[in-house]
Amino acid sequence: MDMTQFFIGLGTSRFAMLLADSTHHLQDEASNAPNIDEIGCYVFEGGTGILLNKGVWHDFPMAIDQPVTCITGNSDEVVKALIAMDKPGEMDQGDVFKINLMERLGIEIAVEH
Known part of the structure; x- marks a missing residue:
């Protein structure tokens, strides 16, 4: 496991996430999607x-039928990449x-x- 991000739902609210298999091992941008x-x-x-393991595609947690609060954690690599934008x-x-x-x-x- 090479964790890049984690999400923890707080309280009792359910939440949804869109997830897809990791593509980080693929070489070209067209196949990385x-x-x-x-x-x-x-x-x-x-x-x-x-x-989330390295390269796992995701959208951030989404509320379903009531507000949801999540703790999010990012690896140093993710934080640096986001700051650079x-x-x-x-x-x-x-x-x-x-x-x-x-x-x-x-x-x-x-x-x-």
């Missing part, structure tokens, strides 16, 4: 802790490979003002 068909949504009970966006630094699925899949969401 998760297979959209293999991303799963998992529901965790309050008080549950999740350790000038603004939100895609990144490929060490174990932090973040992509914009909406952009990559050509999905547009209409936002009403």
